[in-house]
Amino acid sequence: MDQKSFDGIAGSPEPDHKGHRQRLRERFRKTGEQGLADYELLEFLLFSALPRQDTKPIAKAMLQRFGSFPAALAAPRERLKEIPGLSDISIDTLQAVHAAIIRYHRSGITEKTVLESWQGVIDYLQAAMGQNNIEQFRVLYLDKKNALIADELQQTGTVDHTPVYPREVIRRALEHAATAIILVHNHPSGDPTPSRADIQMTRKIISIAEPLGITVHDHIIVGLRKNVSFRSLQLI
Structure with missing residues (x-):
């Protein structure tokens, strides 16, 4: 490969998904979760765990495999490992979010009488x-x-x-x-x-x-x- 060709690759623009991430973040700040589709919220959760990957196809694959946002979030680790692109760290992130949801709801029944x-x-x-x-x-x-x-x-x-x-x-x-x-x-x-x-x-x-x-x-x-x-x- 000649130098000119190499320079063309080195100077190529940032991947488009980086701009997509920023637009999604801005929309979330303005509208909260109501402004995001299920796959977009899953994308958002995966941003920090997969900083260099396009998380949209991963999120859509999760919804297709598990059928719904709650089912995708609660899926067991062994099933999540079947989704191409999900790393151990990203699975940890998803399961921590699900654990936080459970703990949030559990706190509501420890502060009052159950009935x-x-x-x-x-x-x-x-x-x-x-x-x-x-x-x-x-x-x-x-x-x-x-x-x-x-x-x-x-x-x-x-x-x-x-x-x-x-x-x-x-x-x-x-x-x-x-x-x-x-x-x-x-x-x-x-x-x-x-x-x-x-x-x-x-x-x-x-x-x-x-x-x-x-x-x-x-x-x-x-x-x-x-x-x-x-x-x-x-x-x-």
Whole structure:
């Protein structure tokens, strides 16, 4: 390659995506998140982790693969690694953002009694479990004023089943000196309709809890975009 050709490459303009980034930043400053499409907000989150890459095709690939902004943000690391262009650092960034969202919602149920901030409970559970692709079972342990003592993820299972041990649930309640509990699990299928096994398991826990003075306030099943309360269905 002659010097003239080399000089032409060395003096080439900056990549166009740098100008795109600046325009996106300016739009965000003026309009906030409402002014950005889902893929643009994902782009924005990836800017600092991928300073020299065009993040638009990466963001669009994420939405195409996972189907929605929440699902892309909550996707497990092994699935995110399948997206071309995502590095370990960029995956760390996305998962830190998702963790921050969960912590933000969780703070809303630790500052009040749980039953007084029921929508906050639902928002927290939806953020923490709504996009999971495996089934999980957790218990919220409450004191006599219905304040949160502990939030424990007790079991992790498969895409359609989690083993639940009723006596372990109650044992932990006694260890926490809890007087009430809220049972929670997710349905990765997206449909939160209770199964016969869900109902039987809940009744088993209630039968052990009641003689010990422990109230089961509810069992919530978290789906993809909605949830179901056993109490609202009069199953408790």
